[in-house]
Amino acid sequence: MKKLTFIIPLLFAFFAQAQMEHEITDYVWPTDEKVLQKLEDWQDLKFGLLMHWGAYSQWGIVESWSICPEDYGWCERKKGSNPDDYFTYKKEYENLKLSFNPVNFDPGKWAEAAKNAGMKYVVFTTKHHDGFCMFDSKYTDYKITDKECPFSVNPKANVAKEVFDAFRAEGLWAGAYFSKPDWHSPYYWDPKFPPLDRNVNYDPAEHPEKWEKFVEFTQNQIMELLTDYGKIDILWLDGGWVAQKSEEEMTRYYERIAQNPGSGFPKTREVNQDIRMDELAAKAREKQPGLIVVDRAVKGPNQNYLTPENKVPETQLPYPWESCIIAGGGWAWVPNPQYMSPKQAIHMLIDIVAKGGNLLYNIGPAPDGTWPEDAYKLLDAMGKWIDVNGEAIYSTRAIAPYKSDNICLTQQKDSKAVYALYLEQEDGAGLPASFTVKGIKAAKGAKLSMLGAGGTLKWENTTNGVKVYIPAILRTNLPCDLAWAVKISAVE
Structure with a gap:
């Protein structure tokens, strides 16, 4: 395992908590020649844009995590009429759908700024852990296109489609961020049981029919994105705890609990949550040949590149990788976000590229559908530098x-x-x-x-x-x- 170091400690100290840790895991090279070629091409791109955006942006909070009953300071509930009452808070959080109306949404402006900055691909949050869809899924009504959401009458209501179309028009690759866990789905957090942590709130082995409904729901939504939204180059799956666990892994977990009687379960349990990733990846590539699949933090053939989060490795890594980094504020929009200086951002990009990686730079759109002006200024400065020095960045290796x-x-x-x-x-x-x-x-x-x-x-x-x-x-x-x-x- 490569030792990782924080960059710009003051900016990232808040995000050094457990939910933000994505450790480097063993890498398994793909065997599909089209995927290998796509990865080679992706490594030439070097610089991409990540955007976390959803109904939660209205509160200016950490995306999704405040409805998860895990006790961390960074996801403390502070909004709503009674943040100390979990169920009231969750209901009010989910009702943010009823007021989400980003009337100034202009993806063409974002795409132009990204292109001018030298970015070559975009990864957009089609659905975060809370389950709110920024695309027109027919498998849920918890989405921006539902008639109860005021933005649903806007011609650009199918936000993910508008984003992908706008960025492809500027020559950028399209990547779909998709959360495997879905805390709104009754097949993941069954309303008959209280949620215990980030995991499914029942035992899939004890309720296989219910779990199968969740697997079908998840695969159906992903296939919607890969069928109805044009060319998708990257399927960026988050929520690495939703994964198949071996019998050995589960045995070790229960042995640790048995060795510490009276301590109860740790904050995050180990639960076998098999959504049949091999099957899903094969189906996905029938629709999108050569598709890069990023099953984050899950060892195996479906993690086509690795994603250290808010970190830069100390040295070169022997496989495809990308540091996903917050440009300013948080992953999602927060009031008065403070962005990196151009010097910090450019030096970080160079450091990452020198070690063979890509930079996926996150900007959180505001609830009205705009970017802060400081985000445009930062990208403009980066673009001016790359205009001179791009030959030393693109298509390079460590x-x-x-x-x-x-x-x-x-x-x-x-x-x-x-x-x-x-x-x-x-x-x-x-x-x-x-x-x-x-x-x-x-x-x-x-x-x-x-x-x-x-x-x-x-x-x-x-x-x-x-x-x-x-x-x-x-x-x-x-x-x-x-x-x-x-x-x-x-x-x-």
Whole structure:
């Protein structure tokens, strides 16, 4: 297991709780050649957009989790008329459907901003754990298109379809986030039993017919998305606790409880919740050949890439991966969200790409269907930097030593070119007159140049690596700010 480190600790301290932890698990490579090719293409994209949006956005709270009876500070109930009464709170939470009316929803504006920022794919929350559908599912009335939701009369009421269409029109891939657990479904949280935690509130082994109804419900909704919503490139499944558990896993769980008599169950139980993922993935790829399936945090062949959450690995990982990171505020919209600075965001993107990963950057739309202006400003700044330096980002792969001090490395996958990306130091001093790229040496006759600037740079190999000289005329007229990419045509 690779050790992970937090980035920007003040921003992410709130999200360092158990529900946000997605540890790196063993990876199983797909065997489908179309999926392997799709993964290769996906690794070229490097930068995507994630959006958490739903009726919960009206309260400016953590999405879904406050209706889950697990005792964590980050999902404390603070809204509604009586947040101390769980059942009153849950009813009022679900009644947010009755007032959700994002009349300023304009997915074309989002898609244009994402494209200009250099993003290449979108992952949109079609349904979070609360079960509220942002698409026109025929299997539930808990959805934005239901007649009781005021937005249902809007021509853009089928939000997921509008989002996917708008982003595809700008040339981006479409990814559907879908929650496997559904806390609104009577087949998952049976109203006859109180919910105990995030899991199904009955024993599927004791009620197999009821569980089968949930499996059918889940698979039917996913197949709706893959049948009626155009080309879908990524099926991004959340809720890793909904998974098949082996007999050995369940035995170990009950042994732990037996060894601690009187302690009761832990906050989150282990429950075998088999939704037949192999069957589902096969059906999904009949509709969408080559579909990337991301069964998050579930070891096996249906986790086509891994998704460390609000974290960046310390080094390169030997499989496809993507850090999903909050740009500002929370996953869902919160009042007055504070976004990363362009410097933080660009340096983070470079760090991730240097280690072979993608960045999936989350922006939570407001309840009226808009983005905060600061989100547009941040993406605009990132886009201006990528316009100059995209050659060092897209279609690159990791090359050792990945990162030394404040210099990251990338390599074009189909050429010998290596890029040394110098991250501006905290003092904002720009580029020094020279710096050494440790761990690599330029090949004899190699040419070095700065992306976005004309001419070549002087260099020499030293015992530590290749030393690059930046002339004063260039240092006072740099092609961009915050980070600079030096292209090395060939290395030893």
